[in-house]
Amino acid sequence: MSANTLLDVQGLSVSFAGSEVVHGIDFSIAPGERVALVGESGSGKTVTALSLLRLVANARMCGQASFDGLDLLSMPERDLRAIRGRDIAMIFQEPMTALNPLMTVGDQIAEVLTLKTGLAKAQSVQRAIDLLAETGIPEPERRVNAFPHQLSGGQRQRAMIAMALACQPKLLLADEPTTALDVSLRGQILELLTRLQQKNGMAVLLITHDLNLVRRFADRVIVMENGWIVEQGNTADVFARPQHAYTQRLIASTPVRDVAESQGEAPAVMRAQGLRVVYPTPIAGVRGWFRRGQFVAVQGASFEILPGQTLGVMGESGSGKSTLALAALGLLPFQGELQFAGQSWGANAARDKALRRQVQVVFQDPFSSLSPRLTVEEIVGEGLGVHAPELSKDQRQQRVMTALRDVGLGTGDDAAMVQTLQRYPHEFSGGQRQRLAIARALIINPGMLVLDEPTSALDVTVQKQVLQLLQKLQRERGLSYLLITHDVDVIRAMAHGVLVMKDGAIVESGPVHQVLTQPQHAYTRILVSAAG
Amino acid sequence: MSGSTRVSSSINTASPSLSPGRRAWLRFKRNRLGYWSLVLFCLLVVLSLMAELISNDRPLLVRYQGETYFPMARDYSEKTFGGDFDTATDYLDPFIRERLSRDGNWALFAPNPYGPKTLNYFAKAPNPSPPTADNWLGTDDRGRDLLAQLIYGFRVSVLFALALTFTGTLLGIVTGAIQGFFGGKTDLAFQRFIEIWGSMPELYLLIIFSAVFAPSLALLLILLSLFGWMGLSDYVRAEFLRNRQLDYVRAARSLGVSNWQIIRRHLLPNSMTPVVTFLPFRMSGAILALTSLDFLGLGVPPGTPSLGELLSQGKNNIDAWWISLATFAVLVVTLLLLTFMGDALRDALDPRKADAP
Numbered sequence: 001m002s003a004n005t006l007l008d009v010q011g012l013s014v015s016f017a018g019s020e021v022v023h024g025i026d027f028s029i030a031p032g033e034r035v036a037l038v039g040e041s042g043s044g045k046t047v048t049a050l051s052l053l054r055l056v057a058n059a060r061m062c063g064q065a066s067f068d069g070l071d072l073l074s075m076p077e078r079d080l081r082a083i084r085g086r087d088i089a090m091i092f093q094e095p096m097t098a099l100n101p102l103m104t105v106g107d108q109i110a111e112v113l114t115l116k117t118g119l120a121k122a123q124s125v126q127r128a129i130d131l132l133a134e135t136g137i138p139e140p141e142r143r144v145n146a147f148p149h150q151l152s153g154g155q156r157q158r159a160m161i162a163m164a165l166a167c168q169p170k171l172l173l174a175d176e177p178t179t180a181l182d183v184s185l186r187g188q189i190l191e192l193l194t195r196l197q198q199k200n201g202m203a204v205l206l207i208t209h210d211l212n213l214v215r216r217f218a219d220r221v222i223v224m225e226n227g228w229i230v231e232q233g234n235t236a237d238v239f240a241r242p243q244h245a246y247t248q249r250l251i252a253s254t255p256v257r258d259v260a261e262s263q264g265e266a267p268a269v270m271r272a273q274g275l276r277v278v279y280p281t282p283i284a285g286v287r288g289w290f291r292r293g294q295f296v297a298v299q300g301a302s303f304e305i306l307p308g309q310t311l312g313v314m315g316e317s318g319s320g321k322s323t324l325a326l327a328a329l330g331l332l333p334f335q336g337e338l339q340f341a342g343q344s345w346g347a348n349a350a351r352d353k354a355l356r357r358q359v360q361v362v363f364q365d366p367f368s369s370l371s372p373r374l375t376v377e378e379i380v381g382e383g384l385g386v387h388a389p390e391l392s393k394d395q396r397q398q399r400v401m402t403a404l405r406d407v408g409l410g411t412g413d414d415a416a417m418v419q420t421l422q423r424y425p426h427e428f429s430g431g432q433r434q435r436l437a438i439a440r441a442l443i444i445n446p447g448m449l450v451l452d453e454p455t456s457a458l459d460v461t462v463q464k465q466v467l468q469l470l471q472k473l474q475r476e477r478g479l480s481y482l483l484i485t486h487d488v489d490v491i492r493a494m495a496h497g498v499l500v501m502k503d504g505a506i507v508e509s510g511p512v513h514q515v516l517t518q519p520q521h522a523y524t525r526i527l528v529s530a531a532g
Numbered sequence: 533m534s535g536s537t538r539v540s541s542s543i544n545t546a547s548p549s550l551s552p553g554r555r556a557w558l559r560f561k562r563n564r565l566g567y568w569s570l571v572l573f574c575l576l577v578v579l580s581l582m583a584e585l586i587s588n589d590r591p592l593l594v595r596y597q598g599e600t601y602f603p604m605a606r607d608y609s610e611k612t613f614g615g616d617f618d619t620a621t622d623y624l625d626p627f628i629r630e631r632l633s634r635d636g637n638w639a640l641f642a643p644n645p646y647g648p649k650t651l652n653y654f655a656k657a658p659n660p661s662p663p664t665a666d667n668w669l670g671t672d673d674r675g676r677d678l679l680a681q682l683i684y685g686f687r688v689s690v691l692f693a694l695a696l697t698f699t700g701t702l703l704g705i706v707t708g709a710i711q712g713f714f715g716g717k718t719d720l721a722f723q724r725f726i727e728i729w730g731s732m733p734e735l736y737l738l739i740i741f742s743a744v745f746a747p748s749l750a751l752l753l754i755l756l757s758l759f760g761w762m763g764l765s766d767y768v769r770a771e772f773l774r775n776r777q778l779d780y781v782r783a784a785r786s787l788g789v790s791n792w793q794i795i796r797r798h799l800l801p802n803s804m805t806p807v808v809t810f811l812p813f814r815m816s817g818a819i820l821a822l823t824s825l826d827f828l829g830l831g832v833p834p835g836t837p838s839l840g841e842l843l844s845q846g847k848n849n850i851d852a853w854w855i856s857l858a859t860f861a862v863l864v865v866t867l868l869l870l871t872f873m874g875d876a877l878r879d880a881l882d883p884r885k886a887d888a889p
Contacts, residue, residue, distance in 0.1 A: 329786045356788035369779035373552050373801040382797075383787045423549040440783065450786075 006031045006170060006203050007052070011063035012073075014044070014051050022048055022227045024063065029203050031170065034194075036206045036218035036235070038250070040459035041430075044227040045207050049173045053084050067171070086116045089164035093176040095156035099148040105132070105159040106144030112166045131162040135192060154185040161192065168200055175207045182316035183486055183530045184523075190217055209460065211251065215239060223247045253460040255467045255493035260308060260475055262496050268304040269448055269480045270328065270359075274336035275301040277320070277327050297323040299504045300336070303497075305448065308474065310481040312495030312512065314488070314527060320504040321484045325452045328482055329361055340448070357387045360441035364453035366433035370425040377421035379436060380404065383444040397421065403443040407435040408469060431462035435469065442473070448480040455490060467493055488528055492516055500524045559880040566876020569869040576866075580687035584642075587680040589650040590623055591639035594632060624654055644668065646677035648684035648837040660845075660852040670854040672845050678855060682862050684837035689866070692749060693818035699757040700814060701807060704764030709803075711765070712772020713795060719769070726762050734759045742830045749832055756821060764810060771803035805881045812874035816867045823863065839863055 007029040014022040022044040029035050039045045050056045052065055052072055065072040067088065072080065092098040100108060106128045113124035125144065132140035135158040137151075148156055157177065164172060174193065178186040190213060197204050206217055214221055214235060221239075222232040223246065230244040242248045276299055280292040298320045305311045315321040327334040330345035330352065338344060343355055360383075363369040370379055381400045384391055391399065401417045404410045409432060410417045425433055434454065441449055454470070455463040467490065473479055483494055491498060491512065498515040500508040500523065508521040519525045550558070561567050585592065590603040596613055603623065610621045614631050621628060624645065632639040646652065646667070652675050655661055659675040669678040711719045738755055745751050775781060776799060784794050825831035826840025839859055846856030 326782075329782075331782060331785055353788045356786060359786070361783060361786045363779035363783065365779060369783055371780040371798050371802060374797065375549075375551075378797075382784060382789065385793075386788045386790075419549075424551060426552070427549060437783070440787075444787070 004030050006033075007065065007067050007205075009052070009063070009065045012048065012051065012065060013062045014047050014056065015060045016058060020227065022051070025224075025227075025229045027222050027229060027232060029171065029205060031203055032197075032201045033203045034197060034206065034217055034219045035204070036208060036214040036221045037224060038208060038211065038214055038221055039224035040209055040250075040461065042226070043224040045224050046175055048224070049090075049175055049205060049207050052173070053088060053090065054080060055090075085112055085169070086167045087169055088171045088173065089167070089169040090173045091157075091160050091164045091175065091177050094180050095153065095160045096148065096180075098160055099156060101148055104145050104147055105151070105163075106146075109144075109159070109163045109166055112163055116167045127166070128162070131166055132159065134165075134196070135159070135162045136188075137162075153181055154188065157181060157185075157189055158192065161189075161196070165196060165200065165202075168202070170202055172197070172202055172204045173207070174204060176209070177206070178213065179208070179210070183488075184316065184526045186213070187530045193217070211239075211253075211460070223250065249461055253464045255464055255489050257493045258468070258471045259310065259494065259496070262306065262309055266306050269307050270303075270305040270338070270340050270482070272304075272328075272336070272338045273302050275324070275327060275338055276335040277323050277332055278335070297504055298327065298334075298501075301499075301501075301506050303499055303506075303509065305480050305482060306496070307447075307480055308478040309496040310474070310483050310494050312483045312485065312491040312498045313501060314485065314491055314498060314524075315501035316486060316527075318503075319501040321501050322452055323504075324501070325361070325450045325482065325484050328450055329359060330355065353386070357444050358447045359450065360444070360446040360448070361450045361452065362434070362437050362441055362454045364456050366430045366437065366457060367425075369437050370433055372425055375422050375424060376400075376404075376436060379425070380439045380443055383440065387444045399443060400439075403439040404436075406442060406473070407439045409435050409439065429462075430458050431466060434458060434462075434466050438466075438469065438473075445477075446479075448482065450482045450484070452484045453486070454483070456485065456487065463490075470494070488516070488530075500527065556880045560876050563876035563879060565872050566879075569872035569876070573866075573869045573873065576686070576869075577690055580683055580690065583683045583687055586642055587644040587646060587648075587677070587683050588642040589645060589647040591632075591641050593640040594637075595639070596632060596637045597635075622653075624650070624652060626654060644677065644679050644683075646680040648676070648680050649835060650677060650680065651675045652677065660849055660855060662852070663854055669858050670852070672842065672855055673849050673852070678842075678858055681837045681842060682839070682858060685839045685842060685859075686862060686866065688749070688832070688837060689819045689822055689839055692753065692822050693815045695753055696756055696760065696818040696821075697811060697814045699753065700760035700818075701764060701811070703757065703761035705768050705800075705807060707761060708765035708768025709772055709795060709800070712769040712803075713776060713791070713799065715773065715776075726765070729759075730762050732759070738825065738830055747831065747833045749836070752822070752825065752831060756818070760814075760818075764807065764814075767806035767810070768803055771806060772799055775799050775802050809874070809878045809881055812870045812877060816870040816874075819863075819866060819870075 005028050009025065009027050011024045011026060012022060013020055013024045025048065037045045037048065047056055047059070051059060051061050054061070054073070061073050063073065067083070070079075072083070099105065106125055109128035109131060110121065110124040113119045113127055114121060119127065129140045129144050132143055137143050137155055137158050143151065143155070148159070151159060161177075177193070178189050181189060193204065194217065206213070208214060218235045220233065221235045223230050223238070223244065225246045231238060231242065231247045238247060239251060242251050277297045279295045279297055281295045282288050283291060283293045301324060303311060313321045313324060323332065326332045328338065340355055340359055343351060345352060345355065377397065377400050380403055381396055384396050384399060397418075400421060401410070401414065404417065404420070410420050425436070428436065451470070455466050458466060470481070471494065474481065481494070483490070485491060495512045498509065498512050499506050500515065500521065502523050508515060508519065508524045515524060516528055519528050579586065584604065588604065592604055594601040594603055601608055601612070603621070607620045609618050610616065610628070611618055613621060613628055615621065615628065623629070623639070631637070652667070652671065655666065655671065655675060657664060659671055660673045661667060661671045661675075663670045667677050667679070669682070671677055672681065707722065711722045741751065741755060781794060781798055784798055789797075822831060822838070823840040823843065826838040827844045829844070831840055832838050839862065842855060842859040846852065846859060849855060
């Protein structure tokens, strides 16, 4: 242990109810150093950070974590409380839940100051304004009296950072500080962190799964897998020459483009002309008893999807891209024209049913997209009950098994498969669940899939596998995809054409290479450069 | 693909698959207090369903002068057993008892030889009599055996509570499902209706109706059901509102599954948690409601064994402590068992509680 060490962790292991989740890890952080802790969900990276401050409930910790010569794991709770917030501060992933909704941000920052530094109330409020100004929040004198819900997502995260930095900590633990934010904000928050880190000379432990972030931010990177540290070293070295197989896999997990390129003209599968979706919104006051306001979620979208090709829709949250997907599925009333193979939604029930067989969907969240109380066979076979009711029970089971094999679930013989069919969704991992959702959509042989952020909730290595599966299915079956995503890497790997949406309007569209390499609209440029 | 081989091996080596309902049951069983409360409660209910074999003023079986009689099932005239009158036999009459135990005749009595309405004309102590060897818990102020009354009263209470819980739950689920699934104007109209309906003075309606109609359990059941579904319907409605916009319902819609199938396959099974959690508490609420109405004299018709009526007797005969004490004990034990079950059920269905192995 060199003299120049701020935090030195030796043999830290954390266990819950007898099962160990972090298995004796060693690492150290020097003063003023930027270290990234990288790993997929379940790798133990957040637990590691939280256990340094002993913030994990019901956990048993062993080992040593000496901070400035004091052991964080064995010191009395009272002393530790003095260190929390003053010497070691923390920012969390979701600023909406990390801030108290009933207190103004100014009060929350001032509270830290009065508690930790003993400043008088009036002084600490002034200091809170300075801190907010430092984090780049416009009009800090006014915002200091704002409640968390009155700030935007990026401003909330800035307020969180102001609060964490209030006492000028020596070490900042940043747990996925940008994951909940839109892409264009991520870069800004990262720049802010870098600037403040250099100004205050504090050390930062950045916990993240986003390799782009690590590459841009960290001096040193620690890679965790299943509670073990598998590799650590200088960021540049690790990215250039990853030693461990897991690190190699992680770095190689950027989606690869492997799709059939477009060949000339073909009649479009889906064609939209001036598509417009309007939500009613409540109006405050007496007027709202009789009338409703309007919120235009999609205004005048026009696009075409060619057979066997993917149309990518990019945009941030609230841009109307998911609404567009629901309208394409005929699940929302819309104005304008939307035709699938010359047919439109809502003509009559029988036509709609025939159309449903053609257009299917895969949603983002693999946990809410499968009913927890149905077995795999019931979930995947559901479409057959509607569109092929003439099948016998055995035929149906065969079709379900074929569909599962097509999505790479279950390579065993029929007997092993029958067992899989009786299982419930909770027994499957996120990636497996997403495969189940794809199998459910594919079992009735649709011509087109609407993919609403199909890989956003998955770990990067799993994301790559699912994208490969989607690419393979497209090549083999000539499927068309309407792919909704905020991730430029996914667009680059999958799409043939791209739409960029902002506030319900399409701001740019064109072939994928053109939009990504020569973005015309300023907003597209921000999105593309943020993904860097 | 290396991913898929890993996938399949991890599926096949897992332990046998359990449905979410089955896992909840295992969690319930792990709560020993709740589980044994359920066992004991079921045992008590089964015993009370066989009350005729436990507490009955007629012998279960009589052997008289070489012939076998079944007084439980048939009425026999006193003349059959050598009496003077052509009336139904009173088997507690010392004369009849003497005839039945002579010359190899015998009669098999229930452990407690009194029915719920039996007036013991041959009691040795004045009414209400304290516990004696004949009447183990004493008699009430009309000379009826208290133990018999408690057994039959418990049965009436539990059966009534089961019926009321069933109808109330059914109504609550149906109305909640309609509001939550269709939402919008249906929901708005139904909510206003519930507000109006819920503000009706239930107790006064009960008093008025019990004055207009002859009091009966059926009337009580109907009236209490009419007012008992609203709380549950709100919970079911909220669950439906939440679940109907989840992705698995959207996916089912985009598959073209009909509304009814979506409700049956997706929404109902996933909205049952509050319903199941509330069942024991609804039961205990129903028992309490019946008891308090009986106590006020608005409940069951006179002559029906009832815990509430016994409590009211206990109040009127304050020195006959055995009446109040025994009835009170039965009520407390019943309600306590139901509460323990409810607590265990709530824990078992709590989504925040992890599945410990």
